[in-house]
Amino acid sequence: MSEHISFADHDKTDPRIDQATNVSLGRRGFIQALGLGAAGAAILGQSVLPAAAQAVTDLDIANFALNLEYLGAEFYLRASIGQGLSDAEVAGTGTLGPVSGGRQISFATRYIGNFANELARDERGHVQTLRSTITNVLGGTPIARPAIDLAFAFTLAARAAGLVGPTATFDPYANENNFLQAAFIFEDVCVTALAGAAPLIQNKTFLATSSGFLATEAYQAAALRTFLYSRNFLQQAGQISAARDAVDGPQVDDQGIGDNATINITPTDVNGLAFARTPQQVLQIAYLNSARTPTGFFPNGVNGNIR
Numbered sequence: 001m002s003e004h005i006s007f008a009d010h011d012k013t014d015p016r017i018d019q020a021t022n023v024s025l026g027r028r029g030f031i032q033a034l035g036l037g038a039a040g041a042a043i044l045g046q047s048v049l050p051a052a053a054q055a056v057t058d059l060d061i062a063n064f065a066l067n068l069e070y071l072g073a074e075f076y077l078r079a080s081i082g083q084g085l086s087d088a089e090v091a092g093t094g095t096l097g098p099v100s101g102g103r104q105i106s107f108a109t110r111y112i113g114n115f116a117n118e119l120a121r122d123e124r125g126h127v128q129t130l131r132s133t134i135t136n137v138l139g140g141t142p143i144a145r146p147a148i149d150l151a152f153a154f155t156l157a158a159r160a161a162g163l164v165g166p167t168a169t170f171d172p173y174a175n176e177n178n179f180l181q182a183a184f185i186f187e188d189v190c191v192t193a194l195a196g197a198a199p200l201i202q203n204k205t206f207l208a209t210s211s212g213f214l215a216t217e218a219y220q221a222a223a224l225r226t227f228l229y230s231r232n233f234l235q236q237a238g239q240i241s242a243a244r245d246a247v248d249g250p251q252v253d254d255q256g257i258g259d260n261a262t263i264n265i266t267p268t269d270v271n272g273l274a275f276a277r278t279p280q281q282v283l284q285i286a287y288l289n290s291a292r293t294p295t296g297f298f299p300n301g302v303n304g305n306i307r
Contacts, residue, residue, distance in 0.1 A: 002109065006257060010013065011212050020283055022280075030064040034178060037168070040219070043268075048132055051098075056200065058142040058201055058203045058206050058279035059138045059139075060304060060305045061075070061200060062130060062138055062140070063134065063140070063142065063143045063303070063304040064305075065194070065197065066127070066130050066134070067084070067187075067280070067302040068190060068193060068286070070085070070146070071186070071298070073123035073126065076119040076120035077124060078099075078102030078173075079105050079179055080104070080113070080117045080119070080120040082103060083208075084102065085124065085127060089128065090145035091142075091144055092142040092144040092145075093144060094144045096143075097300055099148045100150060100152075100219060102173070105175070107176045107179075113176070115223065129213075144303055146298055146301065147298065147300040148159040149297055150297075152259055154182050155168075155170045156288050157296070158170030158181075158184050158202070160288065161236075161243040162243075163239060163240070166255070168196060170182075174203055180224065180228055181237075183224055184224055184228060184237060184240055187217065187220055187221040187224050188241070188254065188267065189277070189282060189286075191214065191221050192218060192226075192254075192275045193219045194272065195214060195275065195280075196276035196277045197210060198276075225265045227288060229258060229263055241254045241255055241257075241267075247284050247285055247292070249281055254275065255267035286298055287301075
């Protein structure tokens with residue numbers, strides 16, 4: 001995330017935003033992320049994924065999403081109550097990793113503290129529901145929580161966004177303003193990840209669950225954007241948005257929260273639709289590099305078939 005673009009470059013009229021909501025392009029990115037190559041690309045023009053592409057399963061999608069839910073839950077739980085998920089909530093297939101960093105924040109404003117508590121409850125609920133869905137609906141086994149960095153990864157992200165200098169550190173637990181900026185790194189990505197996965201899900205029960213997650217994440221992201229705007233973090237939010245947009249590829253699929261004359265609580269394309277990202281693009285943000293080399297928030301990579 002060392003590349004920077006100006007917030008002014010996030011133009012809703014840019015034709016590249018069509019890529020974010022184009023289902024076939026989403027499938028292409030998904031297949032590329034799984035390494036299916038030319039054989040997978042050959043079926044992109046069809047309206048339904050055929051048997052040849054069934055390596056991309058609902059179980060793969062669910063377990064990929066579980067990596068992200070682990071990340072969000074561990075961050076918000078530690079920030080709000082000082083402890084993360086229980087051992088029973090993180091066991092599964094793959095390598096169980098530790099969580100580095102994270103501590104309870106002393107919130108100066110009651111409603112921000114209450115918001116953090118709500119985020120923690122919601123994300124823990126997502127972990128529990130997704131694990132249950134994987135087992136009882138999809139007939140699979142949940143992945144274990146991968147290693148998660150909730151300490152230095154925030155500094156790397158903040159440096160890339162220009163929130164701090166190239167040698168300075170960023171502590172998301174120091175105060176509630178830092179917490180809000182740190183949370184903003186995640187929330188919009190969760191919305192776009194779920195929107196990108198929706199056209200690929202075959203099981204209707206899982207699709208309904210995923211849709212519920214998407215609505216919740218969108219509510220959370222909108223509230224977070226409102227809090228940041230009310231505290232005049234316009235420049236910082238724009239810098240975080242630009243850094244995400246720069247690292248996930250050339251398409252425009254991110255926006256800041258506005259300026260002194262306008263407000264942008266619901267980042268959308270020209271059709272009023274939320275942006276969508278492929279797993280490949282999501283991992284580039286989570287790993288903090290466009291090569292998808294495991295670093296950043298998942299220092300040893302994620303668990304599951306989509307990596």
